Amino acid sequence: MFLKRIELKREHIPALDKYPFSIPSIKDLHRLDLKSNVTFFVGENGSGKSTLLEAVADKCGFNTAGGGRNNYYDLHASESALGDYIRLSWLPKVTNGFFLRAESFYNFASHIDTVGAHEAYGGRSLHEQSHGESFLSLFLNRFHRKAIYLLDEPEAALSPGRQLSFLKILHDLETAGDSQFIIATHSPILLGYPHGSILSFDDGPIREIEYEETDHYQITSYFLQHRGKFLKQILED
Ligand SMILES: Nc1ncnc2c1ncn2[C@@H]1O[C@H](COP(=O)(O)OP(=O)(O)OP(=O)(O)O)[C@@H](O)[C@H]1O
Ligand SMILES: [Mg+2]
Structure with a gap:
């Protein structure tokens, strides 16, 4: 593990009623200890997962539009509002890594074409691969070495x-x-x-929960086991 802790510099927060500090999970954030090599952020839409992930990417020096340290391209509308207000504790520090944003992957792919770096991504332009194929090319070809990978909804294409x-x-x-x-x-x-380890952004301070406690597990599991009854309830109520 490299990144051990994320802290909110609460003493520097200008106003708790303004974005991003108005998001309940961020408002309640003091210190988050990372205990595993793989940490999942879960929570309802709008619960603050991307806001915090983008802030970590910003502090890592990655392009907050998606990419690593050396991927400089259009930063349109992707400044992290929270990056200046968090502190990261490393042991040891790594600088390699990548920030994947599903929604701006297209721009990243164009950037790779522009700089002629597609050899590093399986030898084909990422634009000539399907959405899912291009994601897997990235994971297979670009992800290695001592590094930290920050992935926002990598399942989007898969x-x-x-x-x-x-x-x-x-x-x-x-x-x-x-x-x-x-x-x-x-x-x-x-x-x-x-x-x-799974960190939930729902209902108050960010906290670790078990897989079986997630809505994702419970709703999917119930849906698959009782599809007819469940749909009847939802569609006919
Ligand atoms: N630039 C912004 N200005 C104001 N509010 C914002 C901004 N970006 C996001 N928000 C708000 O902050 C909240 C958290 O957004 P965020 O994108 O972090 O959620 P999320 O947990 O990643 O959700 P999802 O699962 O839908 O991706 C949302 O209510 C959103 O509307
Ligand atoms: Mg998000």
Whole structure:
């Protein structure tokens, strides 16, 4: 592990009623200890997962539009509002890594084409690969060495089968390559990774919960077991 702790510099906060400090999970944040090589951020839409992940990316020196330290391109509308207000504690510090934002991956792919670096991504332009193929190319070709990877909803492009492939890549990197991951996700498949810790952004301060406690597990599991009854309840009420 490299990144051990994220702290909010509360003494520097200008106003608790303004974004991003108005988000309940951020308002209540004092210090977050990371205990595993793989940490998942879970929570309802709008609970603050991307806000915190982007702030960590900013402090790591990664392009907050998505990328690593050396990927300089259009920073349009991607300044981190929280980056200046958090403190990261490392042991040891790493500078390698990558911040994946599903929604701006297209721009990242264009940037790779522009600088002619597609050899490092499987030898083909990321634009000539499907959304899911290009994500997996990134994971397979770019992710290695001692590094920290910050991934915002990596499941967005991946079929259930490819999500399982991603778990295998994650496992191989975590065990062999000294890699750390923080992953914001809504995927009950990714959350099922056995060696991760799950931090919930719902209901007050960010706290660690078990897989079975997540809405993602409970709703998916109930849906799959009682699909007819569940849909009847939802659609006919
Ligand atoms: N630039 C901004 N200015 C004001 N409010 C913002 C800004 N960006 C996000 N927010 C608000 O902050 C809250 C947290 O947003 P954030 O994107 O961190 O949520 P999230 O947990 O990642 O959600 P999702 O699961 O939908 O990706 C939301 O209510 C959102 O509307
Ligand atoms: Mg988000």
